[in-house]
Every structure is written in structure tokens, then in C-alpha cells.
Amino acid sequence: MIVMENVYFTYPNGVEALRGIDLKIEDGEFIAIMGQNGAGKTTLVKHMNGLLKPTRGRVLVDGVETTKVSVAKLARKVGLVFQNPDHQLFSETVEDEIRFALKNFGFDEETIKKRVDWALNLLDLERYRNVSPFMLSGGERKRVALASVLAWDPSIIILDEPTIGQDYRQKERLRQFIMQLNQQGKTIIIVTHDVEFVAECSPKILLMREGKIIAEGEAREILTDEPLLYQASISMPEIAKIFKNLSAFGLPSKVIDVYEAANILYERLGDAR
Numbered sequence: 001m002i003v004m005e006n007v008y009f010t011y012p013n014g015v016e017a018l019r020g021i022d023l024k025i026e027d028g029e030f031i032a033i034m035g036q037n038g039a040g041k042t043t044l045v046k047h048m049n050g051l052l053k054p055t056r057g058r059v060l061v062d063g064v065e066t067t068k069v070s071v072a073k074l075a076r077k078v079g080l081v082f083q084n085p086d087h088q089l090f091s092e093t094v095e096d097e098i099r100f101a102l103k104n105f106g107f108d109e110e111t112i113k114k115r116v117d118w119a120l121n122l123l124d125l126e127r128y129r130n131v132s133p134f135m136l137s138g139g140e141r142k143r144v145a146l147a148s149v150l151a152w153d154p155s156i157i158i159l160d161e162p163t164i165g166q167d168y169r170q171k172e173r174l175r176q177f178i179m180q181l182n183q184q185g186k187t188i189i190i191v192t193h194d195v196e197f198v199a200e201c202s203p204k205i206l207l208m209r210e211g212k213i214i215a216e217g218e219a220r221e222i223l224t225d226e227p228l229l230y231q232a233s234i235s236m237p238e239i240a241k242i243f244k245n246l247s248a249f250g251l252p253s254k255v256i257d258v259y260e261a262a263n264i265l266y267e268r269l270g271d272a273r
Helices: 041-046 071-077 094-104 109-122 138-150 168-183 195-201 226-231 238-249 258-272
Strands: 002-010 016-025 030-035 056-061 078-081 156-160 187-191 204-209 212-218
Touching: 016 041, 016 212, 030 041, 030 195, 041 156, 041 187, 071 078, 078 138, 094 109, 094 138, 109 138, 138 156, 168 187, 168 195, 195 238, 204 226, 212 226, 238 258
Parallel strands: 030 187, 030 204, 078 156, 156 187
Antiparallel strands: 002 016, 002 056, 204 212
């Protein structure tokens, strides 16, 4: 569980990035944090693994205050994949990148080999095993960073803009994988502007604006509330826009993902026949 109590954070240049955040994330929840650039989303999640410490207030992970434990110890429990993978990668090969944290966390060699092989296969990186991560595309480097975190099996996984640089096939694979991890009991937190991806995942959503959480709720409710989305500078998903207009013809108005939309239309077309 992650608990934030009246958290404020001000950067050295005087920018107040978080302003009175109160938040509780239960074990096994799936959360999407959304909002305009500069809303405080990345600052917020960096407090969850101790990379940043509150200027005021406190953050607790499983009952332990982040100011009283090392980042390395928190990282064993809270894995964070940065928005820019180049801020995370440094090893000479993809395999070495994935091995690094496992070795530092004290895994034995046999387990390290199994976890590296698992992560490479999982994220379609086996062919890059002996390649420098810096020779890969942005999307591939993003998958290497994700593999390096997943390999040590943290109970809380934070993904900052995970779909950037990924094509549709990789996004769909990522979506299915995230859903599978969540079903296994992992706490998943994503920071994203990708409303279509969020709509198809349907997590709980936190909307942020100017360092504050302005709304919290289920995806179907948040992503169909146009005035609220406008406040957070977020666009409504395309499917939601379409069904908002189709509601005049008796179709549901709060439809956000393509799978549900297809089922509704198939049923309606069947009725028409």
C-alpha cells in the first residue's frame, strides 16, 4: 500500500510541483495518472520509490516512511520505469542491463539466468541480448528498461509514459501484459497522456492539474466527463466521442473502449437484421 499525507514538494528553483496531495493506493490496484505537462505526475510517482522526498507531509510504502529507508531498499519493492529510458540504461549489452539489478539485489546466478531469459523473451528482446541498448530504437530501449525492472519482480510497478515509441502491436502486447500482472496481484501505476490506451485498459484514474489531484474515479466516468477532462487538458477518447453522438439514437453514451463498442454495434446490427 502507498499512502500520501498532505504531500507538498518544491524544487530548488522554487517551482511548487505538488500541493497538498492526499492519496491511498491499495495493494493490487491499477491506477492511471493523467494530466497536462507540468501537472506534477512524474514528481508524484518519484515520491513513491523515494527518488524524491516531500518538502512537507509524508509518504509511506507498506507502512514505512520513505524518508527513513534507502532508495535501494524501496526499489526492491517499487520498480519505476522512467519516461526517458536513456536516464535508466547504462550497461554495454541488453543482457548486462537486465542482470545488473538482479546481481545487486543478491539473486543467485541460476536465478539471474532464468530471470534474464524470461524478461528477454517476454518483451521480444532475445535477438538483442548481446547488443548495446544505445544501438536500439527509442521504443526498444523503453522495452529494455521495462525488462530490467520486471526481472526482479517488484510488487509495485510504475510506468512513466510506457506507450511512447511503441507501435500498435507493441501497445496491445503491453496492455495484455499489464492486465496479466495486475490479475496476478501486482500494483500497477502508469503515468500517461495516451487516452486511447487508458480507455482500453480501464484502470482507476487520477486526474492532476497544477500539482493537485482534481478528480479520482473509474475510467468510464472520468473519460466521458468532458468538462473535467478539459480542466486537465485531456482529450476524450475517440470511441467516447462517437458514442456520445450516437446516444441520440438510443446507444449507451458512456462507452470508452473499442472492444465494448464492437460488441454493442454487433448486437445492434444483429437486432436490425
